[in-house]
Amino acid sequence: MKPRVALLGLGEAGYAIASGLSTHAHVTGFDPAWTDRPAGFTVLGSAAEAVAGAEVVIALTAAADAPGALASALGNTADGAVYLDLSTASPDLKRDLAATATAHGLTFAEGVLMAPVLRLLVKTPVLAAGPGAGRAAALLSACGMDITPLGGEVGEAAARKLLRSIVVKGLTALMVESLRVAETQGLEEWCYDHLVDTLTEVDGDVIRKLLDGTVRHSARRVAEMEAAASMAGTAGESAVMTRATVEVLRSVPGRGVPRFGTAL
Template structure:
């Protein structure tokens, strides 16, 4: 694909694992010149392999760091020397907003334009089409360069860290939900009623809608005292089944905190006869 200057767009991809490799292959298939580096994974067909981050970044209009949050700062340190004037460093790693802000500061010290990019869905099966959020001074450029190649980059206002925050907030919900389902089914298997609980979970998720969220939030606050006792009993049951009650115990503790905030002096209780689930 031609860049604004009429030359073929060159993109560097640092990290060629499951996510980075899929994105790199799709970029190459869309017509970009892709230069890749990974200390472990060899460059796939269609990707120009390089000997390091700086070599991969050399001549690239856009550098995509898709390694890991643990390696993000080291990748920027190693690759900065190869980033040319006007090029963009986009960090796609799943890191905290604080990490993204530190990366932005490190890039700014080196005169590199930076964007925080959050990958908002699993990459396998989607590749470059995986929805992404981008923020920071170079976010518009990330969208401008990637979207014509088939990407779906939505630009958010705000400093680096805003995109990461949205991804991780969603993770608290979705990964937490998944963990609760896994723990509940493990306990149900130990109790001999896994098929029944699985059907119950499917029915609840299938029937869920916008009112469900309001009901969950308001009910949790309103019935925190009784539900804390209920989850304490559930925690004990899982321990009796030899299933580590990690999610159950966390739910119990959250409910106890909410109950204490509603009744700091221990006065007043939730009506235990009120039915809810």
């Protein structure tokens, strides 16, 4: 007999995961913004109907909608069901959700998607934490998902996701800023190709050298980034990310950089 899984939130990511799970599970879903389209799973008219009888409820909403999604499931789930929140929310919000779920007798797990869903679909890597993480991982992995349980501490998965986001989204913002200034200099193609070459070379050794070099040469790098910010300003760009880099580099002589592993 196929396991029963419910999805709350059927946007691009939720729809892709629900579709992939439907090969191995009986999948029901609900989304207040749902518009009729082909689906290999059952879309119902309310959250209460969708979660009824489900062994695992997956909520894949925006962080702002996560409390409402949980509230819609309370009192409507089967005994022993696990509620897996996959919103990109702060550890504090995840802990608040866990407290609410526990107070209503619902086993909670929090999880985060660690790659773009539209590329890997149901195989998108997920990190999960909280009391229900192991059970959710076992059931959903058997249905085609790639879930790694981290343990019982709610917020650990969210923290890892957001630490990654600081780098990935911050790097993206830096690239946007650099390319905008490059356009004003007629150097956008060179800048893009140089970004590709630079990022292709990044490995653990390069990262260690960047951190070590920042400790030893922070003053020089502050001056270099101030010059970059000045160039951007002359070109009519705000250089928000570049100026923020200046401030971080200025803090290094007093605070250093975190030391770990074989770095520094």
